[in-house]
Each structure stands twice: as structure tokens, then as C-alpha cells.
Amino acid sequence: MSVDELETGLVKIEAMIRPFKLDDVKERLTELDVGGMTVTEVKGFGRTGGKTEFYRGSAYVIDFVPKIKLEVVIPSARTEEVIEAIREVAASERIGDGKIFVTPVLDAVRIRTDERGESAL
Template sequence: MKKIEAIIKPFKLDDVKDQLEEIGIRGMTVSEVKGFGRGGGKAPVYPGAEYVIDFVPKLKIEIVVSDDQVHEAIEAILEGARTGHVGDGKIFVLPVDEAIRIRTGESGPEALS
């Protein structure tokens, strides 16, 4: 099993969710986060003043999938999140040693569905 974390632009959430649902992934955790990458934030100008916003608002999507769903899930996230502009985000894939459904006690891949 793998945990996929994707940092995306907030307005792309519905597109990513739709793409994941198309391949049968129905559950995800979404958190509001802030961060910056190579761009280092923004420097908007308002009448008479310029100031720097150090952190840009993003969303973090977390899903856990079986090993055979990883590449399909990554492609779905790429399709839904990509705008072609700076700041589209990142995808991280991490190993998951165990998953347990609290309600039933099921474990492993059975706990994911």
C-alpha cells in the first residue's frame, strides 16, 4: 500500500476529486495548508504599498491506495491539478505498512475499500 500526498491549488480540488472518482477512488482527506516553493511567495502591489506574502494557500490531499493503483492515481491527480503555470504543486508517494478500519478491525488492503 502507498500513501499519496498531493499539494494543489485550491480551485483544482473538484477537478482532482472527479478524476479520482473516475478511477474508483472515493475517499480522501483534504487539509488547508500554506507554503512556498521556488517562487518564494507573492509580492502584490496595492495603491501606494507593496508587501510580501510569504506563504501561498494550498490544499493537501491524502489518499491511501493499493500498490497496483499508484500510477493510475498519480495520473488522475496530474490530470485534475495541472494548469501549466508555476505553483501547480507536488505529489509525494510514501509506503504504508498497515491500514486498519476502526469500525470492523479489517486490516491491509481490505481496510481501504
């Protein structure tokens, strides 16, 4: 299923970004009136496979690199706008900038009021 097929409904965007880019991405998404986000400190590796660092003359391989996982749920019609905003701010054109994943969300429920769908955001 492509993003274009999700004309109605909600999507969750998960972005794995460099930790020092978080404030800039948050500011940009706030400007776009993205209502809320969840941020988690995570570790992982991709193509680079980690990095080697030296401590007191000994080399250590750091397999997992610290990243920030940013999650937002938005109306699917705003998907490309939000993806482009994250990419624009988080990109440094170097290996390790991260990834963005988009998945459909079947429903959202606000626990306090039982609102559903887009109104629950």
C-alpha cells in the same frame, strides 16, 4: 525504494494542489473509484518563494501561498494510475501547480471492524 518495488501493499499519495483544482481532482479520483480522501487547507512556498501584493499603495510580500493537501491511501498497484490522474487534472503548466509525494504505508486498520490492509480502505 521505487514505486515499482511496492508491488504489494499500500501507498499514501499526498498531492499539494491549487485550491481551485480540488473539485476537478476529486471528481476524477471518484471516477477511478478511489474510496476516500482527506483534504486539508495548507500554506507553503516552493521555488517561487511567495509573491508580492499591493494594498492601499503599499507592497506586501506573501511568503506562504494557499494550497490544498489531498491525501489518499491506495493499493500500490494503482499508484501510477492515480498519480497520472491527479497530474492530468491539476496541471496548468505554470509555476505553482504543486507536487505529488508517494510513501509506503505499512498497514491500515479500520477502527470499527478491525479490518486490515486493503480491506480497511
